[in-house]
Amino acid sequence: MTQKRIVLIIGGGIAAYKCLDLIRRLKECGVTVRVVLTRAGEQFVTPLSVGALSNEPVFTNLFDLDAEREIGHIRLSRDADLIVVAPATADLLAKMAGGHADDLASTVLMATDKPVIVAPAMNPRMWLHPATQRNVAQLKADGITVIDPAVGEMAERGEAGSGRLPEVPELVARIETALGIGGPALAASNVNSPSERLPLAGRHVLVTSGPTHEPIDPVRYIANRSSGKQGHAIAAAAARAGARVTLVSGPVNIADPSGVEVVHVETAAQMLKAACGALPADVGVFTAAVADWRIATAANQKIKKQAGAKAPKLMLAENPDVLKTIAADGPQRPGLIIGFAAETDNVTAYAAGKLKSKNADWIVANDVSPETGIMGGDRNRVHLVSVKGVEDWPEMSKEDVAEALVARIAAHLRAHEDASE
Ligand SMILES: Cc1cc2nc3c(=O)[nH]c(=O)nc-3n(C[C@H](O)[C@H](O)[C@H](O)COP(=O)(O)O)c2cc1C
Numbered sequence: 001m002t003q004k005r006i007v008l009i010i011g012g013g014i015a016a017y018k019c020l021d022l023i024r025r026l027k028e029c030g031v032t033v034r035v036v037l038t039r040a041g042e043q044f045v046t047p048l049s050v051g052a053l054s055n056e057p058v059f060t061n062l063f064d065l066d067a068e069r070e071i072g073h074i075r076l077s078r079d080a081d082l083i084v085v086a087p088a089t090a091d092l093l094a095k096m097a098g099g100h101a102d103d104l105a106s107t108v109l110m111a112t113d114k115p116v117i118v119a120p121a122m123n124p125r126m127w128l129h130p131a132t133q134r135n136v137a138q139l140k141a142d143g144i145t146v147i148d149p150a151v152g153e154m155a156e157r158g159e160a161g162s163g164r165l166p167e168v169p170e171l172v173a174r175i176e177t178a179l180g181i182g183g184p185a186l187a188a189s190n191v192n193s194p195s196e197r198l199p200l201a202g203r204h205v206l207v208t209s210g211p212t213h214e215p216i217d218p219v220r221y222i223a224n225r226s227s228g229k230q231g232h233a234i235a236a237a238a239a240r241a242g243a244r245v246t247l248v249s250g251p252v253n254i255a256d257p258s259g260v261e262v263v264h265v266e267t268a269a270q271m272l273k274a275a276c277g278a279l280p281a282d283v284g285v286f287t288a289a290v291a292d293w294r295i296a297t298a299a300n301q302k303i304k305k306q307a308g309a310k311a312p313k314l315m316l317a318e319n320p321d322v323l324k325t326i327a328a329d330g331p332q333r334p335g336l337i338i339g340f341a342a343e344t345d346n347v348t349a350y351a352a353g354k355l356k357s358k359n360a361d362w363i364v365a366n367d368v369s370p371e372t373g374i375m376g377g378d379r380n381r382v383h384l385v386s387v388k389g390v391e392d393w394p395e396m397s398k399e400d401v402a403e404a405l406v407a408r409i410a411a412h413l414r415a416h417e418d419a420s421e
Contacts, residue, residue, distance in 0.1 A: 003030060003031070003032055004030070004031050004032070004081050004082075004179045004181060005031070005032040005033075005034065005079060005080045005081050005082075006026070006031055006032070006033055006034070006080050006081060006082045006083065006084055006175065006179070007034050007035075007036060007076060007077065007080040007082075007083045007084070007108060007112075008022070008023065008026075008033050008034070008035045008036070008084050008085075008086065009035075009036045009038070009041075009083065009084070009085040009086075009088075009092070009105045009108065009109070010035060010036070010037050010038065010041040010044075010045060010050070010086065010087070011038050011040065011041050011085065011086075011087050011088055011089035011091070011092045011105070012038055012039070012040020012041045012042075012043055012044060012089055012091070013041075013044065013087035013088075013089050013121050013122060013165070014044065014087075014121075014155045015086075015087040015121040015155075015164070015165035016041055016044035016045045016087055017044065017045060018086075018087075018165055018167075018168055018171075019035075019045065019050075019086055019087070020045060020049060020050070020053055021168045022086065022168050022171055022172065023035070023050065023053045023054050024053055025168055025169070025172045026172060026175065027053075027054070027055075029172065029176060029181070030181075031175070031179065031181075032056065033054045033056065034054065034056045034057070034059070034076065034080065035050045035051075035054055035056070035058050035059065036058075036059045036060070036076070036104055036105050036108055037050060037058060037059070037060045038060075038089075038092070038103060038104075038105045039060070039103065040089070040091075042060060047060060059072070059076060059104055060104065061104060062103055062104040062107055064104075073104060073107045073108050073111060074111050076108055077108040077109070077111040077112035077113075077114070078111070078112065078113060078114070080112075080114055081114060081179055082114055082115050082116075082117065082175065082178050082179055083108065083109065083112050083114055083115070083116045083117070084116075084117045084118075084119070084171075084175060085105075085109070085116070085117070085118040085119065086117075086118070086119035086121070086165060086171060087119060087120070087121035087122075087165050088118040088119055088120045088121070089120075089121075089122060090120075090122050090126045090127075090129070090131075090132050090135075092105065092106070092118075093118065093120060093132060093135040093136060093139065094131065094132075094135050095109075096109055096118070096135070096139055096144070097134070097135035097136075097138040097139055097142075098135075115145070115178060116144045116145070117144070117145045117146075117147060117174060117175065117178055118139065118144060118145070118146050118147070119147040119149070119165055119166060119171060119174075120132075120136070120146065120147075120148075120149050120163075121149055121163060121164060121165035122149075122163050123154060123163055124154065124161030124162050124163040126163065127149060127161075127162055127163040128161075128162070145174075145178065147166060147170075147171070147174055147258060148162075148256055149162055149163045149164055149165065149166065150162070150164040150165070150166045150167070150170075150255030150256070151164070151253065151254070151255060164255075166255055166258065167255075170255070170257075170258050173240070173258055173259070174258045174259065177258075177259060198241060198242025199241050199242065199407075199410035199414070200238055200241040200242045200243035200406070200409070200410055200413075201241075201242035201243070202242075203242075203243045203244070203282040203283065203413065204243065204244045204245075204246070204280065204281045204282050204283075205235075205238040205243040205244070205245050205246075205281060205282065205283045205284075205285065205409075206245075206246050206248070206275060206278045206279070206281040206283070206284045206285070206334065207231055207234050207235040207238065207245060207246070207247045207248070207284075207285045207287060208231060208247075208248045208249075208250075208271060208275055208285070208286050208287055208288035208290075208322060209228045209230070209231020209232050209234075209235065209247060209248070209249045209250065209252070209287050209288050210226055210227070210228030210231060210232075210249045210250030210251060210252040210288055210289070211223050211224045211225070211226040211228075211250045211251065211252075211288070211289050211291070212250045212251075212265070212266065212267050212268045212270075212271055212288065212289075212290050212291045212319075213250065213251050213266050213267065213291075214267055214268065214291045214293070214294035214295060214298075214319070215266075215267070215294075215295065215298040216295050216298060216299065216303070216314065217298060217299035217300075217301065217302050217303045218299075218300070218301065218302055219302050220302075220303075222291060222293075222294070222295065223251075223291075224289050224291065225289075226250070226252075226288070226289035226342075227252060227253070227254065228249060228250065228252030228254055228288075229254060229377075229378065229398050230287050230340075230380060230398045230401065230402070231247070231249070231285070231287030231288060232247065232249070232252070232254055232256075232257050233257075233398045233399045233401070233402035234285050234287060234401075234402040234405060234406065235247040235257050235260045236257035236258070236259075236260065236399075236402065237399070237402040237403050237405070237406040238283075238285075238406050238409075239257065239258070239259040239260050240259075240406075241406050241410060243283075244261075245257075245259070245260040245261065246260075246261050246263065246278040246281070247260045247261065247262045247263070248262075248263045248265060248271055248274040248275050248278065248288070249262055249263070249264055249265070249288075250265060250266065250271065250288055250289075250290075251264075251266055263277075263278070267291075267294065267319075268290045268291050268294065268319035268320060268322065269294075269319070269320060271288060271290060271322055272320045272322045272325060275322055275326055276325070276326065276332075279326070279332045279334070280332055280334070281334045282334055282335055282336065282413065283334055283335070283336045283337075283338070283409055283413070284326055284327070284334040284336070284337045284338065285338045285340075285405075285409075286322060286323040286326075286337070286338065286339045286340060286360075287340045288322070288340075289342060290319065290321075290322050290323075291319055292318065292319055293316035293317060293318055293319060294316065294317055294319050295314055295315070295316065295317070296315040296316060296317040297315070321358070323337070323339045323358050323360065324357070324358045324359065327339070327358050327359040327360050328359060329359065335413075335416070336361050336362075336409065336412060336413065337359070337360045337361050337362075338360065338361065338362045338363070338364060338405070338409075339354060339355075339358055339360040339362070339363045339364070340363070340364050340365075340366070341354050341363050341364070341365040341366070341385075342366055342368040343365060343366075343367060343368065344367065344368060344369045345369075347365050347366070347367045347383065348365055348383050348385060348390050350365070351363040351365035351383065351385040351390075352385055352390070355385055355386070355387070361386065362384060362385065362386045363384075363385040363386075364382050364383070364384055364385075364401075364405065365382060365383045365384075365385055366380055366381060366382045366383070367381065378397055378398060379395055379396065379397055379398065380395070380396065380397075380398050380401045381393065381394070381395040381396075382401055384408070
């Protein structure tokens with residue numbers, strides 16, 4: 001394969017430091033990285049460190065006499081296979097959306113005929129500002145790929161929300177996908193045909209993940225301890241395997257996986273609506289810990305504590321069963337339905353019961369007793385229950401469980417395809 005080349009434009013954001021690692025990781029994947037630093041970007045990382053890591057000249061100035069003897073900005077923008085802007089500042093997004101070309105970065109972006117990916121990173125208020133959102137919508141309409149920022153703590157003390165630059169492995173994965181090259185895990189596994197590398201290509205996989213929040217009043221809710229780590233890892237693994245993935249996520253504190261369409265919901269009723277709205281799908285993986293009950297009548301205003309008054313009584317009503325509803329026989333039922341069962345005792349016995357009562361094809365059961373540390377933790381020990389019996393999988397990371405499950409899904413679909421040929 002010919003060596004892939006990217007131009008990386010580093011804007012003047014606090015997350016610019018992550019790009020030093022990004023350059024290293026991309027080089028390890030055999031990608032040539034030529035960097036354009038904005039003037040503000042130079043305040044955060046130096047041309048010296050960028051040049052040393054990329055082993056390429058670093059470009060900072062539109063009116064560079066040497067480079068411009070050969071109209072350098074045009075060549076720079078055309079020689080690459082892909083242009084990546086990371087971190088894309090609010091300012092750069094505005095310039096791009098408005099078609100400005102008043103420095104090297106914006107001129108390269110205007111002059112290019114190659115695909116462009118932008119990874120915005122900024123303070124959550126800047127990100128949510130109507131002007132930024134308008135600019136992002138414009139860029140998407142212009143065919144530019146926008147990697148949504150991750151959610152979490154900001155560099156500024158006491159600030160949190162959406163606006164973090166996604167972590168470097170995620171950026172590398174998105175860039176590799178755009179360049180049409182496999183990730184490190186795929187590269188290492190020596191599989192080369194597209195159907196082996198992307199065994200879920202052409203499939204639509206629906207995944208639910210995280211907890212649901214059931215409101216008591218506008219400020220209080222009932223929830224559970226699900227972190228969404230397992231469901232998000234499955235969605236990410238399915239996307240890496242080439243599937244189109246719709247992830248319906250309850251409220252979680254982890255980033256949206258890349259390459260996945262995410263629908264954010266809060267309650268069980270919203271999760272059911274979003275999941276039904278995502279059909280048809282070839283596979284449904286129901287990892288979310290959907291609340292069994294909601295408050296029968298949530299208050300419209302905050303319930304006030306009153307001196308001498310009794311504590312309010314909460315009346316519960318049963319929630320819709322997302323897994324059971326979608327697994328019911330009918331034309332919209334995905335061909336393969338996988339439910340998750342989080343239990344604290346009699347794990348596999350309950351899971352076998354759930355397999356039948358929910359009309360699922362497989363149940364992935366796990367023991368979420370507090371001493372296992374699985375709920376919210378990074379590792380999982382699961383049992384795969386199907387009509388064929390129970391398979392006990394060894395303890396592994398949630399990412400590895402996701403990879404193994406996706407491999408099983410691909411093998412299952414393949415076997416069914418072969419059988420029907
Ligand atoms: C300490 C500091 C941190 C900043 N971090 C960000 C940031 O994360 N995201 C952003 O959009 N702007 C950030 N800014 C503002 C930009 O640097 C400023 O808008 C600049 O004009 C961007 O220039 P550029 O888009 O050409 O790189 C920061 C400014 C300072 C002083």
